[in-house]
Structure formats: structure tokens, C-alpha cells
Amino acid sequence: xxxxxxxxxxxxxxxxxxxxxxxxxxxxxxxxxxxxxxxxxxxxxxxxxxxxxxxxxxxxxxxxxxxxxxxxxxxxxxxxxxxxxxxxxxxxxxxxxxxxxxxxxxxxxxxxxxxxxxxxxxxxxxxxxxxxxxxxxxxxxxxxxxxxxxxxxxxxxxxxxxxxxxxxxxxxxxxxxxxxxxxxxxxxxxxxxxxxxxxxxxxxxxxxxxxxxxxxxxxxxxxxxxxxxxxxxxxxxxxxxxxxxxxxxxxxxxxxxxxxxxxxxxxxxxxxxxxxxxxxxxxxxxxxxxxxxxxxxxxxxxxxxxxxxxxxxxxxxxxxxxxxxxxxxxxxxxxxxxxxxxxxxxxxxxxxxxxxxxxxxxxxxxxxxxxxxxxxxxxxxxxxxxxxxxxxxxxxxxxxxxxxxxxxxxxxxxxx
Amino acid sequence: xxxxxxxxxxxxxxxxxxxxxxxxxxxxxxxxxxxxxxxxxxxxxxxxxxxxxxxxxxxxxxxxxxxxxxxxxxxxxxxxxxxxxxxxxxxxxxxxxxxxxxxxxxxxxxxxxxxxxxxxxxxxxxxxxxxxxxxxxxxxxxxxxxxxxxxxxxxxxxxxxxxxxxxxxxxxxxxxxxxxxxxxxxxxxxxxxxxxxxxxxxxxxxxxxxxxxxxxxxxxxxxxxxxxxxxxxxxxxxxxxxxxxxxxxxxxxxxxxxxxxxxxxxxxxxxxxxxxxxxxxxxxxxxxxxxxxxxxxxxxxxxxxxxxxxxxxxxxxxxxxxxxxxxxxxxxxxxxxxxxxxxxxxxxxxxxxxxxxxxxx
Numbered sequence: 001x002x003x004x005x006x007x008x009x010x011x012x013x014x015x016x017x018x019x020x021x022x023x024x025x026x027x028x029x030x031x032x033x034x035x036x037x038x039x040x041x042x043x044x045x046x047x048x049x050x051x052x053x054x055x056x057x058x059x060x061x062x063x064x065x066x067x068x069x070x071x072x073x074x075x076x077x078x079x080x081x082x083x084x085x086x087x088x089x090x091x092x093x094x095x096x097x098x099x100x101x102x103x104x105x106x107x108x109x110x111x112x113x114x115x116x117x118x119x120x121x122x123x124x125x126x127x128x129x130x131x132x133x134x135x136x137x138x139x140x141x142x143x144x145x146x147x148x149x150x151x152x153x154x155x156x157x158x159x160x161x162x163x164x165x166x167x168x169x170x171x172x173x174x175x176x177x178x179x180x181x182x183x184x185x186x187x188x189x190x191x192x193x194x195x196x197x198x199x200x201x202x203x204x205x206x207x208x209x210x211x212x213x214x215x216x217x218x219x220x221x222x223x224x225x226x227x228x229x230x231x232x233x234x235x236x237x238x239x240x241x242x243x244x245x246x247x248x249x250x251x252x253x254x255x256x257x258x259x260x261x262x263x264x265x266x267x268x269x270x271x272x273x274x275x276x277x278x279x280x281x282x283x284x285x286x287x288x289x290x291x292x293x294x295x296x297x298x299x300x301x302x303x304x305x306x307x308x309x310x311x312x313x314x315x316x317x318x319x320x321x322x323x324x325x326x327x328x329x330x331x332x333x334x335x336x337x338x339x340x341x342x343x344x345x346x347x348x349x350x351x352x353x354x355x356x357x358x359x360x361x362x363x364x365x366x367x368x369x370x371x372x373x374x375x376x377x378x379x380x381x382x383x384x385x386x387x388x389x390x391x392x393x394x395x396x397x398x399x400x401x402x403x404x405x406x407x408x409x410x411x412x413x414x415x416x
Numbered sequence: 417x418x419x420x421x422x423x424x425x426x427x428x429x430x431x432x433x434x435x436x437x438x439x440x441x442x443x444x445x446x447x448x449x450x451x452x453x454x455x456x457x458x459x460x461x462x463x464x465x466x467x468x469x470x471x472x473x474x475x476x477x478x479x480x481x482x483x484x485x486x487x488x489x490x491x492x493x494x495x496x497x498x499x500x501x502x503x504x505x506x507x508x509x510x511x512x513x514x515x516x517x518x519x520x521x522x523x524x525x526x527x528x529x530x531x532x533x534x535x536x537x538x539x540x541x542x543x544x545x546x547x548x549x550x551x552x553x554x555x556x557x558x559x560x561x562x563x564x565x566x567x568x569x570x571x572x573x574x575x576x577x578x579x580x581x582x583x584x585x586x587x588x589x590x591x592x593x594x595x596x597x598x599x600x601x602x603x604x605x606x607x608x609x610x611x612x613x614x615x616x617x618x619x620x621x622x623x624x625x626x627x628x629x630x631x632x633x634x635x636x637x638x639x640x641x642x643x644x645x646x647x648x649x650x651x652x653x654x655x656x657x658x659x660x661x662x663x664x665x666x667x668x669x670x671x672x673x674x675x676x677x678x679x680x681x682x683x684x685x686x687x688x689x690x691x692x693x694x695x696x697x698x699x700x701x702x703x704x705x706x707x708x709x710x711x712x713x714x715x716x717x718x719x720x721x722x723x724x725x726x727x728x729x730x731x732x733x734x735x736x737x738x739x740x741x742x743x744x745x746x747x748x749x750x751x752x753x754x755x756x757x758x759x760x761x762x763x764x765x766x767x768x769x770x771x772x773x774x775x776x777x
Contacts, residue, residue: 102510103510104508105505105507105508105509105510106508106509106510108508109505109508109509112762112765113765116762116763116765116766117610117762117763118762119508119761119762120758120761120762123508188770188773188774189769189770189773190773191769191772191773191776194776195776364631364775364776365776367775367776372772375772377480378478378480379478379480379768380764380765380768381479381480381483381509382765
């Protein structure tokens with residue numbers, strides 16, 4: 001029909017190559033269509049919230065939106081020279097409008113974050129703003145001497161920025177100043193870096209502890225006959241299926257000063273009734289409870305990897321003269337590394353964002369960075385700072401992910 | 417039975433007011449003995465009178481839920497019992513509905529509401545219902561006779577009075593008490609606390625007991641901590657301790673020295689689903705009769721002068737004169753400090769940051 005050099009065509013005369021491409025495209029489109037609901041779900045429920053959160057960490061339009069005249073003028077001010085009449089006039093004009101539209105409170109709350117005490121300065125001045133007459137600067141200073149102080153206007157200049165690095169800097173204990181310079185927070189306000197380091201330390205210790213405890217268990221599970229190992233696997237999964245709150249609170253019952261463990265210690269004379277160990281409401285309690293709660297996340301990936309390692313390899317090594325330890329280190333262990341990688345990464349990333357367990361059993365020295373995010377979401381209502389802290393935490397997680405990829409290789413990970 | 421009574425109530429309301437169908441509002445308060453007193457004195461009479469229903473919810477204070485609901489445009493709470501500083505702040509941030517004081521009924525003798533309420537009790541977005549107080553209380557089985565703590569300084573002295581201390585996990589009230597314990601007179605507290613040296617001074621006093629403190633967050637916790645023997649003394653809301661003593665016969669005693677009193681305030685979140693009903697409930701519950709009735713359930717002082725005159729005895733024990741239990745009773749009030757909500761609205765961000773950093777040290 002067709003000679004050897006011409007394209008192969010199908011029955012309807014279309015080249016086979018194109019027909020094949022069409023068919024491939026259709027099947028790919030169908031597959032994509034099936035995945036579409038999940039993709040849409042991830043975008044709506046995951047990507048968009050994270051982007052909004054990151055945005056909130058740098059975006060705070062309150063001042064610029066409600067005080068437009070002041071915002072325009074203050075950009076030209078160099079923060080050092082005396083306050084001008086022009087700035088004062090703009091501020092009074094803005095205040096009259098903001099007072100009428102009941103937005104002055106939002107402005108005042110925002111400025112108050114930069115300079116404590118300015119909230120009442122703004123609200124009380126705004127009450128009088130309508131009656132003020134030029135020269136406005138004099139009128140303002142007559143109302144309150146703080147208006148003659150450059151610090152007040154510097155705080156305004158910081159807040160007038162719609163896109164501001166202030167929150168992100170605060171999340172790492174730095175302070176953004178009106179003249180654009182960055183300094184460290186005064187010592188008595190420094191907390192976030194310390195908590196971030198503590199969070200990473202706790203997460204690392206928990207990861208190591210779950211590895212040390214979980215590795216032998218996973219090994220046992222993978223080498224026992226199926227019937228026994230299934231039974232044991234249920235024992236691993238049972239706590240996994242139990243509510244996190246139940247598990248955390250049962251640790252309270254066990255570890256508290258009048259708890260089961262301390263009672264046993266006293267009974268066996270390990271300690272006295274007056275000197276019971278404090279194992280809960282501190283970092284120790286957090287480490288114990290989190291290690292227990294996260295243990296299945298280490299055991300399961302390890303188990304699924306170990307299950308695929310043929311026992312004949314170790315036997316072969318031994319038959320060729322390797323000692324058990326050598327056979328384990330040189331033959332078995334390297335094959336279990338993908339499971340260690342998956343388990344460690346899983347546990348570490350889960351641990352770094354933990355907050356219910358530290359909140360319940362952490363006391364004061366067991367609080368983690370997520371507890372501060374929770375505080376700013378629920379108590380201080382500083383959502384911008386909460387968002388900035390979240391962004392920092394995200395960067396840390398991504399950094400560890402990258403580090404892991406460099407050291408172990410992400411392709412080397414095996415979840416099942 | 418229940419259905420019939422609700423139905424009858426609704427029928428009566430329809431007859432009286434000629435109103436349409438009955439509604440339901442969600443009233444949010446602090447839980448425990450306090451909510452119980454509100455249910456008895458406010459909720460039940462209002463439901464009987466109007467035929468509407470109330471869903472009662474508990475929370476731990478603060479504006480976070482209100483803020484989330486308002487910002488998400490999905491407000492489910494109709495009326496919330498908050499601290500004065502939160503009422504002021506929520507009003508500033510535009511989270512609350514303004515309240516027209518003309519809806520408040522006058523006192524029985526005809527005095528208009530604005531004159532009948534204690535000065536400062538009515539603000540732009542809130543109407544106070546009670547005066548409550550942060551005090552400290554101790555277990556009388558642990559400290560007896562002459563050996564019992566009497567002053568605020570005793571609370572911060574773990575050498576003379578050994579044992580753990582309970583404190584609310586917030587700088588508010590703790591810093592004031594610390595300064596009072598250090599000898600600052602009541603009328604100077606906020607002036608001193610307004611200076612950096614004053615804040616340092618307060619934290620230095622707190623440092624003395626930091627390692628012995630058990631921090632609490634919900635108002636129901638301190639009586640529990642005392643009862644369980646977890647702490648020897650604890651700061652608490654005075655009504656909670658009163659309730660533990662009067663209703664549960666616990667061996668607790670209140671030390672009134674340097675008590676910090678404050679208003680609790682009804683506020684209505686912006687965009688509340690049943691705003692009109694909530695306003696009606698607010699006006700009803702802050703009437704003289706209801707405030708006086710509440711005082712027979714819990715030892716918080718009514719925010720109206722006319723109601724203070726009507727305070728009687730404890731509802732289940734006529735031998736307890738409620739007047740003597742109030743924060744405002746003369747013998748309790750000698751060294752009282754009034755919570756300065758303006759100060760806290762101005763400084764709470766800064767002092768919270770400092771407090772959190774101090775805790776994490």
C-alpha cells in the first residue's frame with residue numbers, strides 16, 4: 001500500500017504518529033481530569049491559604065488606607081529633622097475623617113504596636129481633632145507633648161508602609177527602625193529565636209529517640225512470621241489510631257507528681273515523698289509524650305522498607321565470613337536507609353509544627369514556636385506577626401527538606 | 417413537659433408583645449459558677465418573658481473568637497461577656513456594634529440608666545453588668561491562725577509561706593499585685609507601671625516566686641488547684657472562690673489586700689445574627705432587678721447603684737449576707753486597685769511580649 005519511506009497512515013488516512021499522539025493526549029487529559037478535583041482541592045485548601053498567610057506577614061495596609069494624607073507626606077520626612085506644620089496639618093485632617101468613619105481605633109492599634117502608649121494618644125487626639133485650628137503642630141503639642149517628640153512620628157513612618165518587613169524581622173527578634181536600619185530587639189523582648197532553636201532541638205531529639213526505639217521494633221516486625229508480626233503490628237497501630245489528646249492526657253496521669261510513675265518510685269524507695277520527680281509540665285514531659293506519639297510514623301516507613309530487604313543477603317554475607325555486626329552494617333543497614341530517611345523526615349516535620357502536646361504538658365520551658373503562633377492568633381490578635389512566624393517556620397522546614405535532599409537525596413526516600 | 421412550657425412561653429410572649437415567631441440567641445460567657453448565676457438571673461426570666469431561647473456557650477475571655485467570626489463574615493455569637501479592656505479594644509478595632517444607652521431601662525425610682533450605672537460602666541460598645549475582682553486565696557488547712565497570710569506581700573513570700581502559687585498566665589493583674597507587694601500605693605500603681613523602671617521592678621518581684629508558680633488560664637482552674645493541693649495559694653476571681661466556699665464548703669479564704677477590680681461587660685459582635693434580640697437581652701439583663709438577683713448567686717457586685725441596695729442573701733443559705741462578700745464591701749475595699757483599662761489597651765502588646773519572654777527564660 002504505502003512505500004517504505006512514506007508515513008504510516010491509519011484507515012482514515014491520518015498519519016499514525018498524529019493519531020497516536022491524539023490518543024495519548026486524550027488518555028492524559030482523562031487522567032488529568034480525574035486528578036482535577038484533588039488539584040483544585042489542594043489549591044483552594046492548601047496553596048491559597050499558605051500564600052494568603054505569607055502575604056499577611058508582610059502586608060498591613062491599615063494606616064495607609066485610613067490616613068492617606070499623612071502617609072503621603074511622611075514618606076518625605078527624614079526622621080531626624082523637626083516635625084513640620086505640613087505633617088501636622090495632614091495628620092489632623094486624616095484624624096477628622098478617621099474619627100467620623102470610626103476607623104481611628106484600627107489606626108491607633110497599629111501604631112501602638114510600634115510605640116506602646118500611642119493608642120490612647122491617637123484616640124484622644126482624634127476626639128479633639130475637629131476643633132483644632134492652625135497652626136496645627138502647636139495645637140497637637142498643646143493637646144499632648146508627645147506630638148512634639150520625633151519618636152511618635154517615627155512610629156507613624158514605620159506603620160505607614162503598606163508592605164513592611166517589620167513583622168518578619170520581629171519573628172527573628174530584630175527591630176525595623178524608621179530610618180530603615182535594622183537592629184536587634186532589646187534583650188528583655190527577645191524570645192522567638194530562642195523558641196525556634198528550642199523547637200528544632202526538641203524535634204531533633206524526638207526524631208533520634210523514635211529512630212533508636214523504632215528501628216529494632218521495625219526489624220523485629222519484618223523478620224517475624226507473618227502471623228506474629230501482624231499481631232505486633234496491631235500493637236503499633238492501636239496507639240496510632242487513638243486520639244492525640246487521649247494519649248497526651250494519659251501521659252499526664254502517668255508522669256505528674258502524684259502520678260503512677262512517681263508513686264512507684266516512692267514505693268520502691270527510688271525517691272522520697274517530698275522529692276518527687278517533675279517529669280511533666282516541662283521539656284522532659286514534651287520529649288516523652290512526643291516521642292511516644294510520633295513513634296508509629298517512624299516504625300511504619302521503616303517496616304515497609306525492611307520488609308523488602310531479602311534475608312538471603314545477610315545470610316550470604318555471613319556465609320562468606322562476615323561477622324553478624326559487619327553483615328548488619330555493611331549489608332542490611334544501607335538497604336534500610338531509605339526507610340530511615342522517610343521516617344526521620346516525617347517525624348521531624350511533624351514535630352516541628354507540634355503545638356497541642358507542648359501546650360498541654362509543656363509548662364513554661366517546653367513551649368515551642370507553634371505555641372507562640374497560637375498565642376498571637378488567639379490572644380494578642382496580632383495576626384500579622386503570627387503569619388510572619390508561620391513563614392519563618394515554613395522556611396526552616398523547607399531548609400531541612402533541601403538539606404535532606406543534598407545529604408540523602410529525595411529519590412532515596414521510600415514511604416512504602 | 418419541656419416542650420409544652422416552651423410552647424406556652426412562646427404563646428404568652430406572642431400575646432404580650434404581639435410579636436412574630438420566637439428567636440434564639442447565643443450568649444457567651446466564662447462558664448462555671450459565673451455562667452450559672454447569669455442563667456438563673458438573666459436567661460431564665462428573659463426566656464420566660466419573651467418566649468425566645470438562649471444557647472449558652474463558654475469561653476476563656478479575649479477577643480480572638482469575635483475577631484475570627486467578624487473577619488470571616490460568619491458571626492455565630494450574639495452577645496459576649498468580656499473584660500472592660502477588651503470591650504474598649506474591640507470597639508476601637510471595629511469588631512463590636514455600638515450600643516445606644518437609651519435602650520437601657522431606668523432604675524425603679526425613675527433615675528435614668530446613665531446616672532444609675534457606676535461611672536465608667538457604659539462605654540461606646542459595651543454595658544457593664546458586674547464588678548468583679550482578682551484576689552488571692554489560700555487553703556485554711558495549710559495556714560492557720562496567726563500564721564495565715566494577710567497582705568499582698570505575703571503572697572510573694574515563699575520563705576514565710578511555703579508552697580506553690582497559682583497565677584493567671586497573663587501580665588494583667590500580676591504586675592499590679594507585684595508592685596503593690598513591693599509597697600507601691602494603690603493610686604500610684606499605673607503611674608509606676610507606665611515607666612520602664614516600674615515594669616522592671618514588677619518583674620523583679622515576680623522573679624521571687626517564678627519557680628513556684630503554676631499558671632492557670634480558665635477561671636474554674638484556681639479553686640480546683642487549691643482543692644487538689646497543687647498550690648498553697650492562688651490568685652483567682654473572687655466569685656469562684658466564694659462559690660467554692662459557699663456551695664462546696666471548701667476551706668478557702670480570700671485575702672482582699674490589693675484586690676484588682678474591673679467591670680465585666682456585655683458586647684455584641686459586629687454583624688451578630690440576632691442583633692435586635694441581643695440588644696433586648698442586654699437591656700433586660702442589666703436592669704436593676706436582674707443585676708440584684710444575680711448577686712444572690714455569686715459574689716460579684718452589680719454595676720447599677722440601685723441594684724446594690726437590693727442585694728440580699730445567698731440563694732441556698734440565708735445566713736450568708738451577700739453584701740459583705742462583694743468586692744465593693746467597705747472592709748474589702750480599703751486597698752483596692754481599679755483596673756486601668758486605658759493603660760492595658762495601650763500597653764498590653766508590649767507587656768505581653770515582655771511577659772512571654774520572661775516566662776520562656
